[in-house]
Amino acid sequence: MATGDEPWPVYRYPGIAPVTVDATGRYQVRRIDGKWWFVDPAGHAFLFIGVNGVGPQGAPDARRQFPYRKLVMQKYRNLDSWAESAAQRLRQWGFNAHATGHLGKENEKDAIRRQPLWFAHLVMFGELFWRKNGDILLGNKDKWQSVPNFFRPDYETFCDEMAHRLAAKLCRNPWFIGFMLDNERNWEGPVPFTQACWRRPAADPAKRAFVDFARRYTRGRIDRFNQIWGTELES
Incomplete structure (x- = not known):
């Protein structure tokens, strides 16, 4: 991550707004005049306009091979050349990021991440x-x-x-x-989330969390609990 002491470029990419705040040396999300913005380390507000799934591999064929990757490497010879071309096209199309969901091998992901486009890492x-x-x-x-x-x-x-x-x-x-x-x-699961927690053993952390939530939500009243959850518990 860039520090506040490093020079930061003035971007000329899509999504940059004529809105600035104090530089912090970190990326942040700020509400400015009632609107939410991403803010870069130099204090420039921007919209994160990204496309998902950038990579040179393409879709697999019936043999689980990747013919598109072969064609890409024949054309560009190396990953950095491909990544530079891909990033240039994305900017021309109005994107300033390649978001997340990067496709391909680790070195292919690293190649596109070296290009001047913002990205988030999926964890x-x-x-x-x-x-x-x-x-x-x-x-x-x-x-x-x-x-x-x-x-x-x-x-x-x-x-x-x-x-x-x-x-x-x-x-x-x-x-x-x-x-x-x-x-x-x-989140929809085979049963509602609260039921999944409720069905756990008494000592399970999920069951204890559900009990604590239900007690607060019903203010400790068993009649309210029965009414909401359709049960006939006595205590």
Whole structure:
């Protein structure tokens, strides 16, 4: 991440607004005159206009091969040439970012991220967490969109440690604006979220969180709980 002491370019890309605030050396989100903006480290407000899924690989064919990647490399010879051309076209089309969901190998992602376009890094905290411990609230192990038991006390530590590792890797890239968290969690699930928590054992963190929520929401009145949840509990 750029520091406040480094020079910061005045961009001439789509989405830049004639609105400035004090430079902080960090990306931020600010409400200015009633409107929300991204703000770059130099204090320039901008709209993040990104396209998802940038990469040289294309879609696989019936043999799970990537013929488009082969054609790209024949034309551009190296990834940096491809990335420069792709970034130029994106700016011509009115984009100033390549968002997240980068497609392809790690070195292909790195190539496009070196171009002067903003990007966010997708972090799948939820999927990585339940794959580590197998604790799923909604969904099953066949679906990456499944919702983990994020009420567990180790969830915060897990996310914090991962975020620090990723930030250490990405923070030197001046086009990195931050993280996008957990794409397409399967919140509808086979049962409502509250029922999924309610069905857990009494000592489970999700069950305790539900009980605490229900107690606050109903102000501790069992009659209100029964009315809302359609139960006939006595205590």
